Structure formats: structure tokens, C-alpha cells
Amino acid sequence: MCQSVPMTLVQRAPVCVLGTGLIGGSLLRAAVAAGYEAFGYNRSDSGAEAARRDGFDVSGELPAVLRRAADTDALLVLAVPMPAVEHILAEIAAVAPRCPLTDVVSIKGPVADAVRKHSIEANYVGGHPMAGTAESGWAATDPELFRGAVWAVGVDEGTRVEPWTRVVRLALDCGSVVVPVVADEHDQAVARISHLPHVLAEALAAAGAAGGALSLGLAAGSFRDGTRVAGTAPDLVRAICEPNAAALGQVLDETIAALVTARDTLRADGSLGDVVEAGYRGRTAYNEHTRWEITGIVPGVGDWLGELHRAGRRGGVLRAL
Amino acid sequence: MCQSVPMTLVQRAPVCVLGTGLIGGSLLRAAVAAGYEAFGYNRSDSGAEAARRDGFDVSGELPAVLRRAADTDALLVLAVPMPAVEHILAEIAAVAPRCPLTDVVSIKGPVADAVRKHSIEANYVGGHPMAGTAESGWAATDPELFRGAVWAVGVDEGTRVEPWTRVVRLALDCGSVVVPVVADEHDQAVARISHLPHVLAEALAAAGAAGGALSLGLAAGSFRDGTRVAGTAPDLVRAICEPNAAALGQVLDETIAALVTARDTLRADGSLGDVVEAGYRGRTAYNEHTRWEITGIVPGVGDWLGELHRAGRRGGVLRAL
The missing domain is CATH 3.40.50.720 (NAD(P)-binding Rossmann-like Domain)
Incomplete structure (x- = not known):
């Protein structure tokens, strides 16, 4: 055997x-x-x-x-x-x-x-x-x-x-x-740690540039690092992310829900809510992995x-x- | 005078x-x-x-x-x-x-x-x-x-x-x-290029960690850079972002709308839609600023x-x- x-x-x-x-x-x-x-x-x-x-x-x-x-x-x-x-x-x-x-x-x-x-x-x-x-x-x-x-x-x-x-x-x-x-677990994982980062970087870069020269002129490390992969050629980003539509759609659902909650609590009581602690725990887990x-x-x-x-x-x- | x-x-x-x-x-x-x-x-x-x-x-x-x-x-x-x-x-x-x-x-x-x-x-x-x-x-x-x-x-x-x-x-x-x-234009600009990057980094870090050891183990440059500022102490993130609730709420509205459109077109026809080109243009404008x-x-x-x-x-x- x-x-x-x-x-x-x-x-x-x-x-x-x-x-x-x-x-x-x-x-x-x-x-x-x-x-x-x-x-x-x-x-x-x-x-x-x-x-x-x-x-x-x-x-x-x-x-x-x-x-x-x-x-x-x-x-x-x-x-x-x-x-x-x-x-x-x-x-x-x-x-x-x-x-x-x-x-x-x-x-x-x-x-x-x-x-x-x-x-x-x-x-x-x-x-x-x-x-x-x-x-x-x-x-x-x-x-x-x-x-x-x-x-x-x-x-x-x-x-x-x-x-x-x-x-x-x-x-x-x-x-x-x-x-x-295995293939399906790979595709779910990369939706989270590769394809979602690309989509969020694109959205962030677009939001920053919408602020014009003042926003781009004030941008520092957080914007620079958060938008780095938005510099990738658009066709390549599409070729990387779009074939993983099912898994990426699911993590976009999760992420949109988290952002909606943050925005709503910010409006309601001035607090970003759980997303800050959840993100800190997530980054800490990554650092300690x-x-x-x-x-x-x-x-x-x-x-x-x-x-x-x-x-x-x-x-x-x-x-x- | x-x-x-x-x-x-x-x-x-x-x-x-x-x-x-x-x-x-x-x-x-x-x-x-x-x-x-x-x-x-x-x-x-x-x-x-x-x-x-x-x-x-x-x-x-x-x-x-x-x-x-x-x-x-x-x-x-x-x-x-x-x-x-x-x-x-x-x-x-x-x-x-x-x-x-x-x-x-x-x-x-x-x-x-x-x-x-x-x-x-x-x-x-x-x-x-x-x-x-x-x-x-x-x-x-x-x-x-x-x-x-x-x-x-x-x-x-x-x-x-x-x-x-x-x-x-x-x-x-x-x-x-x-x-x-001037103050109000400053606050609108930093909502875009400082506070939004913090919130997106938190959401991304949380989404990545939700994938467990496999996701964190496969994470590379895009996740590392996209979540860097999620390592900031949560109290400090709140102190930086939450007092700018009005301007941050507005750019979160914009960003959520862009992500919802991306998710919906991804589900409908397998395309991320305009966000990829908009992000690439934004990052290019930042690079060339x-x-x-x-x-x-x-x-x-x-x-x-x-x-x-x-x-x-x-x-x-x-x-x-």
C-alpha cells in the first residue's frame, strides 16, 4: 500500500x-x-x-x-x-x-x-x-x-x-x-487574509482620494499601509479575488455587518462598539501566532x-x- | 494692522x-x-x-x-x-x-x-x-x-x-x-485618512482571526500591513476616533455603500465592480501626490x-x- x-x-x-x-x-x-x-x-x-x-x-x-x-x-x-x-x-x-x-x-x-x-x-x-x-x-x-x-x-x-x-x-x-x-478550507482562509485585505484597501484608497489634496497631503502611516495593495494592477486584483466569489462574499457579509454595527453605535452613543476590541484581539492573535x-x-x-x-x-x- | x-x-x-x-x-x-x-x-x-x-x-x-x-x-x-x-x-x-x-x-x-x-x-x-x-x-x-x-x-x-x-x-x-x-476640514480629512484606516484595520483583523490558526498561518503581507494599526491599544483607538463621530460616520456610510455594491455585484455576476478601479486610482493619486x-x-x-x-x-x- x-x-x-x-x-x-x-x-x-x-x-x-x-x-x-x-x-x-x-x-x-x-x-x-x-x-x-x-x-x-x-x-x-x-x-x-x-x-x-x-x-x-x-x-x-x-x-x-x-x-x-x-x-x-x-x-x-x-x-x-x-x-x-x-x-x-x-x-x-x-x-x-x-x-x-x-x-x-x-x-x-x-x-x-x-x-x-x-x-x-x-x-x-x-x-x-x-x-x-x-x-x-x-x-x-x-x-x-x-x-x-x-x-x-x-x-x-x-x-x-x-x-x-x-x-x-x-x-x-x-x-x-x-x-x-485542502482546497475549500484554503479558499475560505485566503478570502479572509488575502482577498478581503485587497477589497478593504481599495475601498480605503477610494475614500482617502475622495478627500482631495488636503486628505492625501495629511495621510500618514495608517493610510499608507492600509492602501498598499490597492497599488496592484486592477486586472490582477480581479483575477485574484473574483474567482473566490462565494467565500469572499461571505466574509464581506461579516465585515459589512461589523462596520454597520460600528457606525450605528457611533451615531447612537459615540462608541465604535466591539469592533475595536475584536480587532485588537485579532491582531494580537496574529502577532502571537x-x-x-x-x-x-x-x-x-x-x-x-x-x-x-x-x-x-x-x-x-x-x-x- | x-x-x-x-x-x-x-x-x-x-x-x-x-x-x-x-x-x-x-x-x-x-x-x-x-x-x-x-x-x-x-x-x-x-x-x-x-x-x-x-x-x-x-x-x-x-x-x-x-x-x-x-x-x-x-x-x-x-x-x-x-x-x-x-x-x-x-x-x-x-x-x-x-x-x-x-x-x-x-x-x-x-x-x-x-x-x-x-x-x-x-x-x-x-x-x-x-x-x-x-x-x-x-x-x-x-x-x-x-x-x-x-x-x-x-x-x-x-x-x-x-x-x-x-x-x-x-x-x-x-x-x-x-x-x-481649518478645524472642520481637518476633521473631515483625518476621518478619511486616519480614523477610517483604524476602523477597517480592526474589522480586517477580527475577520482574519475568525478563520483560526489556518488563516493566521497563511496570512502574508496584505493582512500584516492592513491590520498593523489594529495593534494599537483599544482605549487609544477610541480616544482618537470616537470624538470625530460625525465625520467618521459619514465616511463609514460611503465605505459601507462601496463594500455593499462590491459584494452585490460579486454575487450577481462575479465582478467586484468599480471599487477595484476606484481604489487603484486613489492609491495612484496618493503615490503621485x-x-x-x-x-x-x-x-x-x-x-x-x-x-x-x-x-x-x-x-x-x-x-x-
Whole structure:
């Protein structure tokens, strides 16, 4: 029943990055820096050329890149925004359906659905490095982007050991720690800690600018930090947040209710009410949150997926294989 | 008609800081560093002792401190949270009613109202340095806190040249630039760029923590920056935001409406709607906002207050007297 495979045979197999923008391009740089044979595809000629000028092996010919991946049993890393996922998956299904496959897309449920639709789920493992900047494109790539970051890696039912191990090893080799997570819980969590921050930053930036030059001139640290991610390109924000509509809608419901209560108590009795203490408790919990290392779970042995899932939910991370 | 006074006579007159927490204590340090004779009062013995241990002249005896200020024509700087303002003003009215008076409280209208109530408005000039950290108390004080910051200084009708000049000079000597502003426009602006950021940070921190260890463990830059000011002590947040209830209530109305629209369009057609572009435009306007130097307005001459008011509203700052 044990699916475990000799680590030495897979740990440095090639990596093929599909989409070399901020995340994919940084991953390509990080993989090369960690000793992987790594190559990639980018849809825009200018992006691919920029990568080649920096000495990286990036092509604009998707079928050719995928054939090379199939020939070398490369780990495919899908690194395009959600709206472009479907097209790439169709090509993978046609050209390289047996390659191990992961992704770095900001949500997991819709990607997994799309992968199943193309019947290439057998070697798929969802991934999501929690890293980024407000910049985008090859020019913003950084091989150190993932160092010290958290990288969510799927432990959904049916996940196979061999692709899972390759994805975890790549994340660790890029300097991240790995949080094992199932797709729907991932998507609910990122609605709270990634997509809601984007929406609130947008609303805050709009409200500040509506005050004109005086407001912008008086703005200091709280406005600067609270609106930082509103500097992200609008199309990218939409591509990150909108595919998570169900979970994001639910946390927006919660947040709107909290703000309505604050406004109403402020009007009624001059008090912001519970939101101040709830927020302070929340930030304190964040400050005090500590990651503990998951140990003693052997991939492929027993209920390894369930054990990893429960450990990740309790704040556990993998620091080594 | 000209009220101007010889600058050399007033520029280094003593400064008396009432309240030596983060802002007042940092101001005391900055004033001493800039060559002022500066002394202060702090309500808590432990705070006053901490300042004395660091070599600063801070007492817990308010009447004695105010008598010394009156004897030396010191500039009084009211540096307590709004709930404590009333008590200090009553003592000033009793002991040192003719001293020039400013404040560093986060709102201006309610402070001005309280000053008028005690009939000591003749030498009052509102002030608000736009600087701070999530920390509080003497231990967090920093003489460099105001360097490069914006310091709002009142140009309300009836403002007199001599106290106004002393307040501006102090702000400049602390390394800040000065934005001339009238009270109600100040309070509307800070509702947008200081108080709303606090409330949104609290709501975001609460929403993130509601997701438990998985959410907090996956949280990265957008959550960290968006919740930074939620780490501020709840009593201090209330003291900063709640006295500005009218203006804050209005921007909360705007923000709630924007979030409701975003949620509703997300549910209806999977789009966040206009908030993304509006936020991007707002943050871009903030990034591109440049301060221009106000020159050629002589305090006390002609409609100097009106000219400064209009210049401040258009993004002008004073960098020198």
C-alpha cells in the first residue's frame, strides 16, 4: 500500500513553469538558484524575451514547451491568473497529460475543478505560495520572493505521493515552509487574509482620494499601509479575488455587518462598539501566532493525507521532507 | 494692522508639554534636541518618573507646571487624549490663561470648542502632527518621530500671529512640514485618512482571526500591513476616533455603500465592480501626490489666514517661516 518513492530519484527532476510573471518568474529564478533544471513558457513575447535576456530558458511556444516537459518528466507549474488557466490545462491535457502538475494560483477549488474537467487530476497537487508584491511582470521577479514564506500545498483526498513530494520539495528548496491544506478550507482562509485585505484597501484608497489634496497631503502611516495593495494592477486584483466569489462574499457579509454595527453605535452613543476590541484581539492573535513543525507523518503511509490536513488546520508546517 | 513680531524674540521661548505619552513625550525630546528650554507634566507618576530617569524635566504637579509656564511665557502644548482635554483646559484657564496654547490631539473641532468654553481661545492655535506608531507611552517616544512628517496647524478665523508663529516654528524645528488647515476640514480629512484606516484595520483583523490558526498561518503581507494599526491599544483607538463621530460616520456610510455594491455585484455576476478601479486610482493619486511649498504669504499681513487656508487645501505646505 505504500506509495513512497526514493527521494533521490525525484528531488531534482526538471521544473517547467507556465507563465513567468511575478510569481512564476520568481519561481523559475528560485528553482534555477536551487539547482533545478528549469524552463518555462510565457504568453507575451516581451515577457519571454525579458526572461531570456536575463539568461533563463523561456519560450512563447506552449506545445513545444509541454512536449519537452513530457519528454523529461518535468513538474509542470501552472503560474497564470485564473482566467488563463483553462487554456493552459487544455494544452497540457493534449500534450503532457501524465506530467506531475501543480499551480500557484490564488485559489484552489476552481483550479481543481478545471483540472478534473480535463481528466488530468491523477498527478495534480494544488499549491499557493503566500508571497507577492504590488508589482507584476518579469521585471518584478525575485529569486528570494519565497524565502521565509508560507506555501500552501494540497492534501485533498486522492492526492498521490510522488507529485506531492515533488511539489513540497520544490517549495522547501525555494525557502518556504509548507502548510498542508485542502482546497475549500484554503479558499475560505485566503478570502479572509488575502482577498478581503485587497477589497478593504481599495475601498480605503477610494475614500482617502475622495478627500482631495488636503486628505492625501495629511495621510500618514495608517493610510499608507492600509492602501498598499490597492497599488496592484486592477486586472490582477480581479483575477485574484473574483474567482473566490462565494467565500469572499461571505466574509464581506461579516465585515459589512461589523462596520454597520460600528457606525450605528457611533451615531447612537459615540462608541465604535466591539469592533475595536475584536480587532485588537485579532491582531494580537496574529502577532502571537507561532508555527509548529509537523513531524512523524510519512507520505503514503496510513492516513497521511488526513493527518497532514488536521495538522495544517492547527497551524502546523512542514520544514523538511 | 500688522501683528508681526520680531522672530528672534519668540523663536526659542520655552515649551511646556502637557502629557508625555508617545506624541507629547516625543515632542519634548524633539524640542530639547532643537535647543528649546522644554519641560512637562504627566498625570501618571510612572510616566513622569520614566521621563525624569531619561533626563527630562517632567513633573506630576499640574498647577506648579502651569505656574512655571505662565512665569516664563512658555508655549503650552496639550498632548493628552481627547477624554482628558477638558480637565487640563480648566487648569490652564485657572493658572496660565494668557500663555500661547496649542495641542497635538487627533481632532481639532472638539478641542477648539472646549478651548472657547474656557474663554482661552485668544492665544490658541490648533495643531496635529501626522505621526505615530502602534506603540504608546514614554517608552515609545522618539525625538525623530516628527522628522519628515506633516504637521497640521490651524488657520481658523481669529488666529493671532504670535502664537501661530511659535507653533509653526516648533513644528519646523521638529523636522516637520506644516499644512495650514481649518478645524472642520481637518476633521473631515483625518476621518478619511486616519480614523477610517483604524476602523477597517480592526474589522480586517477580527475577520482574519475568525478563520483560526489556518488563516493566521497563511496570512502574508496584505493582512500584516492592513491590520498593523489594529495593534494599537483599544482605549487609544477610541480616544482618537470616537470624538470625530460625525465625520467618521459619514465616511463609514460611503465605505459601507462601496463594500455593499462590491459584494452585490460579486454575487450577481462575479465582478467586484468599480471599487477595484476606484481604489487603484486613489492609491495612484496618493503615490503621485506632491507637496508644493507655500511662499510669499506674510503672517499678519492682509488675508494671510484665508490665503494659507486655500493653499493648504490645494496641497501646499510651509517649509520655513
